[in-house]
Amino acid sequence: GAVVSQHPSWVICKSGTSVKIECRSLDFQATTMFWYRQFPKQSLMLMATSNEGSKATYEQGVEKDKFLINHASLTLSTLTVTSAHPEDSSFYICSASLQGVYGGYTFGSGTRLTVV
Amino acid sequence: AQSVTQLDSQVPVFEEAPVELRCNYSSSVSVYLFWYVQYPNQGLQLLLKYLSGSTLVKGINGFEAEFNKSQTSFHLRKPSVHISDTAEYFCAVSALRGAQKLVFGQGTRLTINP
Numbered sequence: 001g002a003v004v005s006q007h008p009s010w011v012i013c014k015s016g017t018s019v020k021i022e023c024r025s026l027d028f029q030a031t032t033m034f035w036y037r038q039f040p041k042q043s044l045m046l047m048a049t050s051n052e053g054s055k056a057t058y059e060q061g062v063e064k065d066k067f068l069i070n071h072a073s074l075t076l077s078t079l080t081v082t083s084a085h086p087e088d089s090s091f092y093i094c095s096a097s098l099q100g101v102y103g104g105y106t107f108g109s110g111t112r113l114t115v116v
Numbered sequence: 117a118q119s120v121t122q123l124d125s126q127v128p129v130f131e132e133a134p135v136e137l138r139c140n141y142s143s144s145v146s147v148y149l150f151w152y153v154q155y156p157n158q159g160l161q162l163l164l165k166y167l168s169g170s171t172l173v174k175g176i177n178g179f180e181a182e183f184n185k186s187q188t189s190f191h192l193r194k195p196s197v198h199i200s201d202t203a204e205y206f207c208a209v210s211a212l213r214g215a216q217k218l219v220f221g222q223g224t225r226l227t228i229n230p
Contacts, residue, residue, distance in 0.1 A: 006159070034217055043206065043220045044160075093159055097216060102167050103148035105218060107159035 001027050004096050006108025013084055013115055021079045021111045023094035029074035030096035035067075038091040038110075050077055084115040118143040118209045120221035128227045129197055137192040137224045139207030149190040150208040150218070151181055160206065166190065177201070202228045 003026045013019050023033060032051050036044040048064075050056040050071035058064045066088075068080040077096075081088050092111045098104030123138040141147065148167050152160040164175025171183040181192045190207060207221040 009157075032216075041223075041225075043222045044218075046217055046219075049217055091157070095160075095218070103150065103165050103210065105150075105162075107152075107161075109159040110157065112157060 002098055002104070002106045003027060004030070004094060004106050004108040006094055006111060008111060009109060010112040011114070013113070015085055015115055016083055018080055018082045019084055019113060021081075021092055021094075023077050023096070023108045025075045025096055028098065030077065031074065031099055032097045033071055033077040034095040034097070035069060035079050036093045036095065038093060044093060081113065084113070086115045089113055089115045118147060118211060118219045120207050120209055120219055122207050122221035122224050124224050125222065126225045126227065128229060130229050131199055132196050134195050135193065135197050135226065137205050137226065139190045139192065139221055141188050141190065141207070141209045143209060143211070146212045147209040148212060149183060150210070151175065151179070151190070151192045152206045152208060154204045154206065163192070197226075197228050199228050199230065201226060
């Protein structure tokens, strides 16, 4: 149980275009979703925390106008990279906290974004 | 705020040998502690977590970790590794209260050699 489905698993896009990444909770309601970015051979850096029905809380240094997060329902959160540039190329991972489960988190399988 | 330091960026080990991956954390509040494993181009899989109680935590795939409050450490161990354990391992913490976001260490690349 508690599966988060993340799509696409990889995407290549041209500079200047936008890309949307989706994370769906398949068998539970994801009240809170976290979005992470991971550079090659580096750790996961939290970009933002989103709660269903409210605006996302972005970490310091993350451009909220560039990385648009929508969490309009309890089963879907999306990250849109707007006007993508090569430096946005990275591995993006979503994670949902599990209500009622102490220290409970489940992760999506990640999206490899390459901007050319 | 919390921070996590994984003391080794890479650990090469021969198959069937024991291994320890070190993790130290810093926090002004009580925390939960986690170890995750990541295989190439995949998300994270939980190995084990410490919430409270016994300081020795057993996880999946034969891994275990010991919480040491005085040394603020949470080292991961396995008595005998297998080739399939080759992966990236992340130690993480989250505060018991508040935003509950996970803060990750830098990761340790475990390479098992035959």
